[in-house]
Amino acid sequence: MSTPFLSLRDLRVHFSTEDGIVKAVDGLSFDLEKGKTLGIVGESGSGKSVTNMAILGLHDPRNTTMDGEILLDGKELISATESELEKLRGNKMSMIFQDALASLSPYHTIGAQIAETYRKHTGCSKKQARDRAIEMLRRVGIPQPDTRVDDYPHQFSGGMRQRAMIAMALVNDPELLIADEPTTALDVTVQAQIMDLLKDLQQEFGTAIIFITHDLGVIADIADDVLVMYGGRCVERGTKKQVLSQPDHPYTLGLLNSMPSLDGPVDVPLSPIPGSPPSLLNPPSGCRFHPRCAFAEKVPGGLCSTERPKLDVVEGRGAACHLTQEQKQDLFADFAATRHN
Structure with a gap:
């Protein structure tokens, strides 16, 4: 099996503030191959941009603690010196920011x-x-x-x-390109042109791309694989088709149910996820999504509020949830029907 071009293992990025420690990224792992696009989705504050700033080594070391492992083509980045990172930034790895101006x-x-x-x-x-x-x-x-x-x-x-x-x-000609919501401020026509441009350039250069967005429609257009983040953790991972067609985590299902469908009836009301994203100064125990989850009460013993669910990824597919697959099949189908009827 070939070694992935980019590999993150149990990455933790914590910030020291006057109010306490912000656990912005809290145990994140994923791999990315050359020529592939990984879409990272989630609400604001989920840790998407913090993760990619960590890869580039752009966090202030005076108030940032980083643990775990970031390997870029075999080079460990967390322990790299600033001069080593400067040689890599803009050369082997590069970033497109959201606000060009x-x-x-x-x-x-x-x-x-x-x-x-x-x-x-x-x-x-x-x-x-x-x-x-x-x-x-x-x-x-x-x-x-x-x-x-x-x-x-x-x-x-x-x-x-x-x-x-x-x-x-x-x-x-960087081998890794990180695009941090590069189309958010653009109209849909220009957005489509930028997406086509990135795909064409990826074909030309064979670049590995991380595409950060909160827009699942954009992910459907550009990504090969999808990583869903919530509260500084990965809650679901899979191919684009798997995640968007058969979500395996309540949070992913909530994201999909809160966006309009282009091929469905136009009079269906949108269903936003109730509540707000968690404070990463004092995050919820157990599954960080459980205070907003419609299914937490279905898990016996209050496990969702006390024990962190494991993310077991098999052949690139996995979800961090205490629900059984049988429960998900029944509950997700009922939930989706209720939301869209």
Whole structure:
């Protein structure tokens, strides 16, 4: 069996605050192969972005404790020095942020920012770096790249800025690309163009992609596998088809029931998950979803509130839930019927 390109094992990321310890990520494991896309979904505060900032080594060590293991192509990242991480960031691994306007410097041209990223890791001449910037802008679909290369971020539309961010992220042909909700602020037409662009570039470069989002519709379009996070933990993992068609955790079912269906009746009311995500300063005991779960009372002995359910992943499929498979088949079917009738 081949070694995965990226591997996380029991990752824990805790922040020290004046109010106490925030357990932002609390025992997360997953693998990712080259050329594949892993979609990470969950509500705000579930630990999605914290996980990926940990992979890049971007957390402040003065108030952050990280335990576990992050292996990128065999290189352990948690114990890596800042200089080692700098050589990897923007080169072997790169990130597309949600807000391109906030991430790009307003004082430098688009081309200068892309060229600087290229020069930092290659040591090439300014002319070579500029030519590379023009090439990347052309590759991501920016019209007239030889002139737009000298424009500033405010002269680009939102969709064009996001394309420029993708060009910057891919300028050194990274093997791992982390996309943190890169289409959230874009209209649906531009969003679809960006998704197609990422898929085309992945085919061209063979890049491994982590795609963070709260939008299951986006996941259905781009992901190969899906990891569902809640309260800093993974609650479900599987292929896109498995997770979206046959959810195996009450939280995943709740997410699916709270979004509109494109092929169902238009007058069906949406069913939001009751309550709010847990405080990671003082998270619930046992299963962190149990205070909001419609099925917790079905598990005898109050197990959901006292014991953390195990996530046993077999051939890439698993869910951290105390319900038996027989219970899920009955309860999930009844629940879905109640919500959609």
